Amino acid sequence: MFCCSRLTRLGERMVSMNSTLVETVSINYEDFNESFLTCGTCLCMYDGQEHTPKLLQCSHTVCLHCLTRIAASQTRDTGSFRCPICRELITIPRGGVSALPPSFLVNQLLDLMSRQRRELDSSTDCRSWFNNVIHDLLYTH
Ligand SMILES: [Zn+2]
Ligand SMILES: [Zn+2]
Numbered sequence: 001m002f003c004c005s006r007l008t009r010l011g012e013r014m015v016s017m018n019s020t021l022v023e024t025v026s027i028n029y030e031d032f033n034e035s036f037l038t039c040g041t042c043l044c045m046y047d048g049q050e051h052t053p054k055l056l057q058c059s060h061t062v063c064l065h066c067l068t069r070i071a072a073s074q075t076r077d078t079g080s081f082r083c084p085i086c087r088e089l090i091t092i093p094r095g096g097v098s099a100l101p102p103s104f105l106v107n108q109l110l111d112l113m114s115r116q117r118r119e120l121d122s123s124t125d126c127r128s129w130f131n132n133v134i135h136d137l138l139y140t141h
Helices: 004-036 064-074 104-139
Strands: 053-055 061-063 080-082 089-091
Touching (some): 004 104, 053 104, 061 064
C-alpha cells in the first residue's frame, strides 16, 4: 500500500524545487540571450553554422556571417578590417575570417543553455508524471 500523505509531501517538495529551477533558468536565459548570445552587429542568435561566434583580437565576439561581410567590404589588399564594435584593426589570419578562433565563452553558454532547456523539459515530464500519480491516488481509491 502507498502511504498517501508521505507521497504528497514528497510531491510538494518536488513541485517547489521545480518552480525554483524554472525561475532560475528563465532569468539566466534572458540575460544570456540579450548580453552574450546575440551578435551585436546583425542581432542574430549565435549558432554553430552561419552565425558561428568568432573571437576577435580585441576580445569582441562577432558572428561569422558579419565578419565575412565586413571583411569582403573592408580588406582589399590590407588583410585586415576594423572591429564593428570598437573599430580596432583586426588582422585576418591565413585562411580567412573562418580561421579566426571560435568564442569559447559563447559556445559554452550555448551549450549550457541547451542543457538547461533539456533539464526544463525533463522537469516538465517529472511534473506530469507526478500529476498522473496524484490523479491515480485521488481518483482510483
Ligand atoms: Zn552577426
Ligand atoms: Zn572590438
